[in-house]
Amino acid sequence: MGTKVNLISGRTTVQGRNLDSKMSEEYFEEVARCDLNKVDMEKLGVAADESVKVRTSYGEVIVKAKEAAGTPEGIAFIPMGPWANALVSGDTHGAGMPVYKGIDAEIEKTGDKVLHVKELMQTYM
Amino acid sequence: MVEVTDVVCSLCGCVCDDITVEVEDNKVTKVKKGACSVGKSKIMGHNRIKSPAIRVNGELKDCSYDEAIKKAAEILAASRRPLLYGWSSTVCEADKVGVELAEELGAVIDNTASVCHGPSVLAIQDVGLPSCTLGEVKNRADLIIYWGANPAEAHANHMKRYSYVSKGFWTEEGKKAKKLVIVDVRATKTSKMADVFLQLEQGKDYLVFSALRAILYGHEEVVPDEVGGVSKKDLLETAEMMKGAKFGATFFGMGVTHTGARQNNIVNAIQMTRAAHTHTKFTITPMRGHYNVAGINQVCTWETGFPFAVDLTRGYAWYNPGELSATDLLIRQECDAALIIASDPGAHFPGESIKHLAKIPVIQIDPFPNPTTEFADVVFPVAVSGVEAEGNVYRMDNIPIRLRKLIDSEYPEDEEILKRILDEVRAIKEKEDK
Numbered sequence: 227m228g229t230k231v232n233l234i235s236g237r238t239t240v241q242g243r244n245l246d247s248k249m250s251e252e253y254f255e256e257v258a259r260c261d262l263n264k265v266d267m268e269k270l271g272v273a274a275d276e277s278v279k280v281r282t283s284y285g286e287v288i289v290k291a292k293e294a295a296g297t298p299e300g301i302a303f304i305p306m307g308p309w310a311n312a313l314v315s316g317d318t319h320g321a322g323m324p325v326y327k328g329i330d331a332e333i334e335k336t337g338d339k340v341l342h343v344k345e346l347m348q349t350y351m
Numbered sequence: 352m353v354e355v356t357d358v359v360c361s362l363c364g365c366v367c368d369d370i371t372v373e374v375e376d377n378k379v380t381k382v383k384k385g386a387c388s389v390g391k392s393k394i395m396g397h398n399r400i401k402s403p404a405i406r407v408n409g410e411l412k413d414c415s416y417d418e419a420i421k422k423a424a425e426i427l428a429a430s431r432r433p434l435l436y437g438w439s440s441t442v443c444e445a446d447k448v449g450v451e452l453a454e455e456l457g458a459v460i461d462n463t464a465s466v467c468h469g470p471s472v473l474a475i476q477d478v479g480l481p482s483c484t485l486g487e488v489k490n491r492a493d494l495i496i497y498w499g500a501n502p503a504e505a506h507a508n509h510m511k512r513y514s515y516v517s518k519g520f521w522t523e524e525g526k527k528a529k530k531l532v533i534v535d536v537r538a539t540k541t542s543k544m545a546d547v548f549l550q551l552e553q554g555k556d557y558l559v560f561s562a563l564r565a566i567l568y569g570h571e572e573v574v575p576d577e578v579g580g581v582s583k584k585d586l587l588e589t590a591e592m593m594k595g596a597k598f599g600a601t602f603f604g605m606g607v608t609h610t611g612a613r614q615n616n617i618v619n620a621i622q623m624t625r626a627a628h629t630h631t632k633f634t635i636t637p638m639r640g641h642y643n644v645a646g647i648n649q650v651c652t653w654e655t656g657f658p659f660a661v662d663l664t665r666g667y668a669w670y671n672p673g674e675l676s677a678t679d680l681l682i683r684q685e686c687d688a689a690l691i692i693a694s695d696p697g698a699h700f701p702g703e704s705i706k707h708l709a710k711i712p713v714i715q716i717d718p719f720p721n722p723t724t725e726f727a728d729v730v731f732p733v734a735v736s737g738v739e740a741e742g743n744v745y746r747m748d749n750i751p752i753r754l755r756k757l758i759d760s761e762y763p764e765d766e767e768i769l770k771r772i773l774d775e776v777r778a779i780k781e782k783e784d785k
Binding site for chain 1: 362363388389392393397398465466469470473501504505507536537538539542550553554605606608609610611613614659660672673674675676678679681682695697698699700701702703704705706708709718719720721722725726
């Protein structure tokens, strides 16, 4: 069993710079990652750039962990993009808008590799 | 080399219009000033889709525009429930043709508002929006609140051009004479600049709006010692700043539209603004993302009566976002073909919705390859609006601004591709009628 976290997503400068360049290495490096508090990193036993598996009721992805002082304990932040959104429900509860932030997730250390964008999209076919 | 001034940026909802670039041999060689790093990256350009293409046996094969137009029109004309989605990173002239195509097909037309500020639109329809232009904020506001937004990263010029850092007619001292309040779950680059940073617990925005409303209406006694992770002391201090401002301006982002309470958050944010009106001037404005998401809301409204999630299958416009947003249509596996333009649901839709999109025929119109291209069946490369094509767009405060063309393109404009698909669809339908 992994550690329970509250998953949110959002924009970053590098993500924005690559909005029209999502197949690039820079986008991959920026967006296929998960910001965690130092305490949560220690709890998981992961160091920066080690892989973690993030799982919700709607999907799971492997991303690289990154320590971020601004992220509070218990919160996992994945920059908006294909990796974050693989974990989101399509149910809008009659509002037209999926719940992209505030998703119950479990996170654990893994030796598995992070899927590249083309490989990730293949999982939908 | 030619220096072009007053270039308009086609990246985010700030639509900065004071950029200077250098152009040589039909190439933008330098962005000299005005643009943020995100906008600069857009203007300088990226890897492009090189040729129109049709997917054959799982692989995209290059073809002519004529062949791609024919194939796209066949897919759409044969579809019983087509979805036309995107429209936010192109110009209003293309959007207008898009609505016409939706009407001709009897399609559902939706735009990226449904995954960014759709809840804001619903709230505004419910309780109105006491807002103003960004020019008013620049010239008058002495208190700026960003709530669930991180402009230092997402709208990097917003503070400099329009709000906290800008200098205007009655704000000539700039940030020295202004206060900045940031409300967010995370400490961010933006929160580092704040006079007051209210770090709330994720998903508790509604409670904090309510607490501030109560204090602004003079009922601080009903507010407990802590609300949503924010101390009463900080709430009282923030309310005093709001009361004492000559002109306050709140900007809110997807931190409030993307959580469980969605449009209810925004209704409460607007009601908080009304509460502030019992003391001073106060406005509220959504931080729109794409440079023309406000524009497709305008075009869709003046053409159909509704801003997004519009069903035209009945012969008249039917609006019901919780049923007709692209995500809803996809999760119910209802649409049987999709045209995606100027957006990237492959990257920005929930995985659960992408599964259906990847199964149905998808037509993509975009200058750049992106995750949507990975499952698109017909692909049209087009000119980049704001660099290679001109046209009208609406800034986040609904001010229309005309994008400029800087260089010639080897690719056609969005509007041309849409018109040709529309003509071909009409030709197919005429033949069927005979």
